[in-house]
Amino acid sequence: MSVRVRFAPSPTGALHIGGVRTALYNYLFARKNDGVFILRIEDTDQNRFVPGAEAYIVESLKWVGLIPDEGIDFGGSYGPYRQSERKAVYRRYAHELVERGHAYYAFDPPEALEAQRQAEENFTYNYRTRTGLDNSLVLPDSRVQELLDAGTPCVIRLKVEPGQDIHIHDLIRGDVVFQSSELDDKVLLKADGMPTYHLANVVDDHLMEITQVIRGEEWLPSTAHHVLLYRGFGWTETMPQFAHLPLILKPVGNGKLSKRDGAKFGMPVFPLDWPGETPEARSMGFREAGFLPEAAINFLALLGWHPGGDQEIFTIDELVQAFSLEHINKGGARFDYEKAKWFNQRYIQMTPDGVLAGHIHPLAAARGYRTDLPFLTRVAALMKDRVHLLPDFVEQGYFLFEPVTQYDDETIRKKWNPAFHPAFENLLENIAQVAPFEAPALEEYVRHFAQEQGLKPGDILPLLRLALAGTMKGPAVFDMAALLGPAETNRRLAGALRHFSQVIATIAG
RNA sequence: GGCCCGUUCGUCUAGGGGUUAGGACGCAUCCCUUUCACGGAUGAAACACGGGUUCGAUUCCCGUACGGGCUACCA
Numbered sequence: 001m002s003v004r005v006r007f008a009p010s011p012t013g014a015l016h017i018g019g020v021r022t023a024l025y026n027y028l029f030a031r032k033n034d035g036v037f038i039l040r041i042e043d044t045d046q047n048r049f050v051p052g053a054e055a056y057i058v059e060s061l062k063w064v065g066l067i068p069d070e071g072i073d074f075g076g077s078y079g080p081y082r083q084s085e086r087k088a089v090y091r092r093y094a095h096e097l098v099e100r101g102h103a104y105y106a107f108d109p110p111e112a113l114e115a116q117r118q119a120e121e122n123f124t125y126n127y128r129t130r131t132g133l134d135n136s137l138v139l140p141d142s143r144v145q146e147l148l149d150a151g152t153p154c155v156i157r158l159k160v161e162p163g164q165d166i167h168i169h170d171l172i173r174g175d176v177v178f179q180s181s182e183l184d185d186k187v188l189l190k191a192d193g194m195p196t197y198h199l200a201n202v203v204d205d206h207l208m209e210i211t212q213v214i215r216g217e218e219w220l221p222s223t224a225h226h227v228l229l230y231r232g233f234g235w236t237e238t239m240p241q242f243a244h245l246p247l248i249l250k251p252v253g254n255g256k257l258s259k260r261d262g263a264k265f266g267m268p269v270f271p272l273d274w275p276g277e278t279p280e281a282r283s284m285g286f287r288e289a290g291f292l293p294e295a296a297i298n299f300l301a302l303l304g305w306h307p308g309g310d311q312e313i314f315t316i317d318e319l320v321q322a323f324s325l326e327h328i329n330k331g332g333a334r335f336d337y338e339k340a341k342w343f344n345q346r347y348i349q350m351t352p353d354g355v356l357a358g359h360i361h362p363l364a365a366a367r368g369y370r371t372d373l374p375f376l377t378r379v380a381a382l383m384k385d386r387v388h389l390l391p392d393f394v395e396q397g398y399f400l401f402e403p404v405t406q407y408d409d410e411t412i413r414k415k416w417n418p419a420f421h422p423a424f425e426n427l428l429e430n431i432a433q434v435a436p437f438e439a440p441a442l443e444e445y446v447r448h449f450a451q452e453q454g455l456k457p458g459d460i461l462p463l464l465r466l467a468l469a470g471t472m473k474g475p476a477v478f479d480m481a482a483l484l485g486p487a488e489t490n491r492r493l494a495g496a497l498r499h500f501s502q503v504i505a506t507i508a509g
Numbered sequence: 510g511g512c513c514c515g516u517u518c519g520u521c522u523a524g525g526g527g528u529u530a531g532g533a534c535g536c537a538u539c540c541c542u543u544u545c546a547c548g549g550a551u552g553a554a555a556c557a558c559g560g561g562u563u564c565g566a567u568u569c570c571c572g573u574a575c576g577g578g579c580u581a582c583c584a
Contacts, residue, residue: 008584009584010583010584012583012584042584044583044584045583045584047583048583048584106582110581110582113581113582114581117581121510122510122511122580124511124580153582154582155582157582170514173514173515176513176514177513178512178513179512182511182512182513183512184580186581187581187582189582190582191582192582194582196581196582196583196584197583197584201584216578217513217514217515217577217578217579218578218579218584219578219579219584220513220514220578220579221512221513221514221578221579221580222579222580223513224513244514246514246515246577247577247578249576249577251520254576254577255576255577256577256578299521302521302522302533303521304521304522305522306521306522306523308522308523308524309523309532310523310531310532310533311532311533312521312532312533312534329515329521329522330514330515330516331514331515331516331576331577332514332515332516332576332577332578333520333521333522334520334521335520336520336521336534336535338520338534338535339520339521339533339534339535340534341534342533342534342535343534345547349547383546384547385546385547385548386545386546386547387546396545411544456543457543458543459543461543461544462543462544465544466544469544471544471545472544472545473544473545473546474544474545474546475544475545475546476542476544477544
């Protein structure tokens, strides 16, 4: 039987980075096994529906390159892939389960159950309590029919028979056993006619011929219910295998990574930006933070999984080749943003300058900088070894785009000597004539010039850097000069010379 | 509270009955470089605890502790 796996997010907001990892593991598993990767939207909660969330999910998957083979927006013959469009299907199956005696109608209004929970410490709707509640198990058939005919609001609940062990063989965790007596009679079909997750996911996984369910650990406890559903429907022969993924934990402190942690720690926890009503609700995305999608994928893949060995950098094809569910760790993995940035740095280094130029383009444009690709390509070459995120190119390399207005005066006081003035005057008059105006020629000229003037390289180089960039941080001086060109180099030298004298004059005064 | 899952350097992890417990991020020192980085080298840093099983447990079993998840007409 060919492998078919699905990623089934619910459109209640931005897709969490943990969700992206779940999608990634499903994708890798599908590719590794020549299977099919399906995107299914689980929008059965009408109250939590968020407009735009579905489009966000699709755009996120596209950005990281996890393109579904089937699903909403991607075709396939097992549709519809949006659960809200399959309402009739679930209704039919829910009733079938009632007929088979594995489910029943319950008329208890939500308020009544709420009151029960208030009154009774650990109230659970199960085999113990259901006989005293308002459902088709205790009501006479005629009365049930009457209520149904009258359109009385009701739900359909799973009838869990006590006294049986439910064994699950989890592909990641091994054997897990649940006692059915501990399980509650889960609602399968809500009063609004929509199914709950439990019914919908089992029916859809069956109908869509899903072979492995790879999902978050938060689903492990309800898997016993799902197994009971497969049994109730008589689908045990084709029941999918289960694999429950460990959670992604907060960078610091306790608990799983939450949506709010992005704003809290100033780091992205979503693939793409997601606007929020308040600053705290606004979510930064990996894309907007300046990550290359390949880097984000590489980072995510290794957060909770490793194939063994010492390799850290994996192309997507290498990930596919190396992937196996058995190597997924059982324990939760803490989100480590420093490591994420390290991956991005490595991927930036590996990316050709011309490609980087394309990434820098919009960032430069946003700041009103030069945007011609040949120039940006050279910027990329000079900066790529010292950035972690794409915006660093313009934020840390600002002096390549704009005139120097701020100088590192501290260093000027240490390095500048008024006695250098004539020499620098000379340099600024003649440097523009160096031909070709490229780094090697410039370096040769300046070093030779220093010698001529009786100066050490250490006297002149730091000051030249300060003149061109204003700061002691940055690419090789001669590379910068070459990029800036003769006119700009001359201009900056002249401006710097005036500033240097002023700074010293201030001290003297 | 109940049920379920987990626990190797600070973090992500490799490993697995006998190892100097390996790698990566981060950190520190040094080299390269008259900048910042990159790169290279070196270093500090871990098997939660207690019982078994065993000639021998970090590795297998059982407890304990700690962490996590679930416990809705949410997913």
